[in-house]
Amino acid sequence: MAGVQGADLAVAVCEAGGLGALPCAMLGVEAMRDELASIRSRTSRPLNVNFFCHTPPEPDAGRQARWHRALAPYYAEFGLDIASVPAGAGRRPFDHQACDLLEAVRPEVVSFHFGLPAPELLERVKAWGATVLSSATTVEEARWLEAHGVDAIIAQGLEAGGHRGIFLSDDLTTQVGTFALLPQVVAAVEVPVIAAGGIGDARGVAAALALGAAAVQVGTAFLCCPEATTSRIHRQALMSEAARHTALTNLYSGRPARGIVTRLMRELGPLSDVAPAFPLATAAIAPLRAAAEAQGSGDFSPLWAGQNASGCREVPAAEVIAELAGYDEGRRGQAEEEVFCQGRQK
Structure with missing residues (x-):
């Protein structure tokens, strides 16, 4: 969630049993290095590092x-x-400079939006053993991602906040809701599928898993957590x-x-x-x-x-994780033994 989170939210989610993520699309190399160092100093749990894969456009005066x-x-x-x-x-795509930095840190998961980076960059990421994820907004995109080597696919429904991951077409009429897209993608590919979009509570998580998702990815529900950097104006609008x-x-x-x-x-x-x-x-x-x-x-x-x-409330990220998992307060500690959000395996 570039622009509204950094190391603090990633660490909080990791420590609560989820797969925390660091968005890097708006970070320069030095800022990325500092954020990654901060995360690694505070948690030993697996981390997802996220990048955009757009092609910078030619200027049009x-x-x-x-x-x-x-x-x-x-x-x-x-x-x-x-x-x-x-x-x-304002936003940079994944490049060799970013890959050089990541190679030294070796995050366990690297995820992409708008397709995948150049083949040589993807090979470098996979060479250090990272699990590679990317977003698909259609069945065609899911098949393309599987054919190009991803380890799991994020099925991004139309409900999802932030940027659409659409990359094979500009036609927004191809975009469908999460629970229409999810079972179609599950049926079309062999790799695990992660559901994203409109999921904000334990019932939504259960519904996604029942439709074949190996995991869920949640964003909006974390925007009002104290660990997020969401602005006061944005928080007020969300609530x-x-x-x-x-x-x-x-x-x-x-x-x-x-x-x-x-x-x-x-x-x-x-x-x-x-x-x-x-x-x-x-x-x-x-x-x-x-x-x-x-x-x-x-x-x-x-x-x-x-x-x-x-689900947007001013509560710690750990409480959001527990609620998504359906834990009551007495069982909350058990979240340490589970992996939610992007990390649950088939």
Whole structure:
């Protein structure tokens, strides 16, 4: 969950019996090294390290100009100069530099979003014995991932918060719900399948396992934990009635992602061909976000959330893990002997 978590949440989940994850898409090499060192110093349990695998787009001056024109009224509203917006991607794909760092740390699990990295990079990851995961949003993507060597597939349903893992197509009509996608993927591949999207309590976990999932991946339910770095504005939205209305939007990054509906999404339309290609939309949004948040508003903030935010509470991550596993307080310690979220084996 890039942007809303770091080492603290990863460690808390690991120590509670789950497979904690460190999102690296927005981390430079030094920041990644520091976070990994912090995690390794505080837990000896298996860790998942997550990366994006997008291809950086070619700059398009015309599209960038149209994007700036669309945002110009908002810049004027806050007294900002849109001409001063710096260029910048904001998110980096998995590359040799990141792989060099990981090779020294050897995380037990490495997961990818938007497909897989180049074959030579994937071979390096697998060479140190890491378990490789990646997200599929369709049966076709699941089959492609299996054919290209993943050890397990994350079936990401339409309910999931954050960026869609879609990578073989741009057609959003191919996207289906978790409990429609899951059994189809399970039937189509031989590797274990992990269910993701809309799962926020023990009943959801049980339903996913009953449909053939080897494990579940949970994100939104952890966003209000004290170990998360989720902003105050984002937390308030997650625990309000606003969280019932989410939509896919490309306005914040250039790629479809699910979040709570904001003023920007309502006024420009959640999906717009004016937004630059991923991840170039981010640079021009950042000043608006900062200005609005300084006034206590999330109108221009990417309030990522899945369709089921009912589990969002300000409780420690260990309590969320126990609840997802169906443990009562008396059995909570037994979570140490189980592996939840991404780690349960078939």
